[in-house]
Amino acid sequence: MSVNTFPVDKVATYPPPIEEAVEAIEALLSEEYTLSRRAVALLLLQHDEEIEGMVRRREGEERFAAIAEHIRKAQEHYREPLSMVILAHRQKQAQAIAQEVVRYPLKTGSGLAEWIGRVCMQPLTGIPILLLVLYYGLYQFVGVFGGGTLVDLLENRLFGEVINPFITHWVKVIIPFAPVQELLIGEYGIFTLGITYAVALILPIVGTFFLMFSILEDSGYFPSLAMLIDRLFKKIGLNGRAVIPMVLGFGCDTMATMVTRILETPRERLIATFLLALAIPCSAQLGVIMALLASHPGALLIWATTLVGVFLFIGWLTAKVLPGTPATFHIEIPPMRMPILSNVLTKTYARMHWYFREVFPLFILASAMIWVGQMTGLFDLALRALTPVVRLMGLPDEAASAFLFGFFRRDYGAAGLYRLQEHGVLDGRQLLVTAVTLTLFLPCIAQFLMMKKERGLKTALAISAIIFPFAITVGTVMSLILQLLGVQL
Amino acid sequence: MSHTPSDDARAQTAHARVVLVGNPNVGKSVLFNRLTGRYVVVSNYPGTTVEVARGQARIGGITCEVIDTPGMYSLSPITEEERVARALLLREQPNVVIHVVDAKNLNRMLSLTLQLLEANLPVILLLNMMDEAERLHLHIDHHALAKRLGIPVIPASLISGRGVEELKNIVSEYLSGRQSRNLPPAD
Structure with a gap:
């Protein structure tokens, strides 16, 4: 089984304004986190309160302010919140991968089990x-x-x-x-x-x-x-x-x-x-x-x-x-x-x-x-x-x-x-x-x-x-x- | 969830940790029982694994701790359960993360896999309920999926035990360091 021939944390990618912000934030993170810096940066862009608290505590107010500035700039490119943008992009890629690997039957098999399930719900x-x-x-x-x-x-x-x-x-x-x-x-x-x-x-x-x-x-x-x-x-x-x-x-x-x-x-x-x-x-x-x-x-x-x-x-x-x-x-x-x-x-x-x-x-x-x-x-x-x-x-x-x-x-x-x-x-x-x-x-x-x-x-x-x-x-x-x-x- | 020196010490001295994650109702608890042999009440409807179950297992001659997390849909928690699950992932510094998914609904499940990979966690993807997927005539090319994601992908049907041996082999490879992607991330 082939494993890890390329950096797996880049399996999902995001539009340039977000990727640039991620890169900038990653560079500002100096501590080791259990999650990769890329994941921490993405969670920060999504305004995750727990992660914000942790980063603020460990990187200090000054660095955190610099990070917040990158987030603010990235947000300027979008009307909807960044969390929505990131979620939507990730989901689209997940679905695309599923499309690649799953072959669906021509006619959706509506078996007896599904029919009973439906009848119970109506x-x-x-x-x-x-x-x-x-x-x-x-x-x-x-x-x-x-x-x-x-x-x-x-x-x-x-x-x-x-x-x-x-x-x-x-x-x-x-x-x-x-x-x-x-x-x-x-x-x-x-x-x-x-x-x-x-x-x-x-x-x-x-x-x-x-x-x-x-x-x-x-x-x-x-x-x-x-x-x-x-x-x-x-x-x-x-x-x-x-x-x-x-x-x-x-x-x-x-x-x-x-x-x-x-x-x-x-x-x-x-x-x-x-x-x-x-x-x-x-x-x-x-x-x-x-x-x-x-x-x-x-x-x-x-x-x-x-x-x-x-x-x-x-x-x-x-x-x-x-x-x-x-x-x-x-x-x-x-x-x-x-x-x-x-x-x-x-x-x-x-x-x-x-x-x-x-x-x-x-x-x-x-x-x-x-x-x-x-x-x-x-x-x-x-x-x-x-x-x-x-x-x-x-x-x-x-x-x-x-x-x-x-x-x-x-x-x-x-x-x-x-x-x-x-x-x-x-x-x-x-x-x-x-x-x-x-x-x-x-x-x-x-x-x-x-x-x-x-x-x-x-x-x-x-x-x-x-x-x-x-x-x-x-x-x-x-x-x-x-x-x-x-x-x- | 703070990352103190004692956490690191613990990570080095304690048993290897295998953490099970996934949406509610995909078979995490069944897998937990298969790996540890300990009985917890298993239900086939979502949301019943509220408390975190821990058990010991010997996989490929290595003793490890298996941790069953509450169901989670995403790494950005909404419910209390998801918060617990993520906190576990952050705190336990797992040697292996087994992402259990419902093979029938792969398109809704892979988003969490992508997030786990983004986090650079040592993920194995377990496609559970393959028997039901096959009954629906779904064909899933797990080799292509493994190649695309860059991680091991194992088709399984936990209720009958299919795929468990293959999973154990790969977990033991991770634990014995041949596939180790343990901290710190290699970047």
Whole structure:
């Protein structure tokens, strides 16, 4: 392979006024830079602030002034900024080289994959496809199969009839102290609540969700979805690029908050962070809520409509309140492809592994903390403090515990809710109100920490201070409206 | 990004550094995994490599550090990610820069290659997704491209592993000094 037979840094050349300025600036640069002097000169001509700062610091004010003079003179030849001129010339040469070496087919091969991609992007066909994906992928597979069939098998049969009775029996035999028995096998015990929640409830739900998510991801569906939703997003001050963190948010809001970095302006990053914390349910929560409301399709519909409404309204409001113009949208659209089984399995496994490693200790810790709270009376105190709020929303007092859990993790709270529903404590309306309120809560402590890391403590606190009262208000208003209208769900 | 004497000392004593750059969603993370064998979540949509991944690899008997950068469209950064990627290029003084591109969209990708060459960085161009390009009946003359740019150009399909061995051979040539274009630039 032939390499470096001529100076490669001159592969791209520019019109004489620019080349002359580059040469003059190169001669003025006395220090060594990691980049070639030619590249430094070109970046200076493009008014790159970081490079300007570095050169000014290292070459001194005097030389920098001389350099600035060359830049000014070069600019006199053009009406548009030099950065545009340089960019355009480089791009033209890059395209010319590509033309030389790439032979295109006579007829652009519009394969089946591209056709599917296009169909997914057109609103007329794309929206029905999206609805099908949501219905079969999310509702039927995750909600009915994962949250219904699998959970029933694991929680009621395996844990309820085999494992927990066995453990309960032996704990009672081995450890005769009631408080310790309470810690291990009580109502909120490590085995009967923590491990049962994690393995029998969360595992099948999150597993089916991650499997579906990985299939969609590997097929290349999400970028097409981004194009479809771009227009809608523009109205709320975001561009289609923001679909990526939003879609990831359905997997894990914490991870998605980190991914808001791909957005160009601080304004977009703030809007996206806020919407993620408020209105995007994460996988664990989404799964549990799907399972919870699967037996009340009407409630599920109202839940989804409310969240979409809150998402759009708050997005629109935030965009109004925060000044600035939306950024332009560029995204690579890969063609759709048949998902590869090994990819899907690896991704699903990696996500489940990561999620499980995070929640499993937390669920056990929560059981232990509740136990300490019960022993010291703090737990009851907190429940009593929440009771008026719960009553305001037209819910039975028992729902307070689900809310208390929900403050720590939305999925943990939702899992608590699942229990209440199994025991028949909540009717359809109450279930809906609790589900909506919990979904609007901040997902978990980890997300708060991520918001603090990415946006700063003040913003993180401000977002939380808005979210909790807002969630409870929405729940209360919804409860009142449903009661007034006498809706039965 | 400042260029202090300790940076130079580090450049001489530390492992050789191989830096992966390119647009979002061209397969940098897949290549990272192929080279280091370490698992990071790989996604086939743009913008997910936000944090910088580092890993060790042995290429042609030489231990080196492989650094996966966030996606960048140009050396003039617009997004936070691009800023991170450029800062890495400036700070790490790479022994090899592998520019990973999507072979199907070469005309949109070569502009960054030209910029990397302008900067006199030791670039290898990796044409990824050749399988998809071939399915679209695109014919890419990589020999002509290598000659035109004056750097090694390797056709590859990282998902199936095609081109990885050839890439490793050339990287090891760079690392062992036979193709070294390390600092300071020879001008």
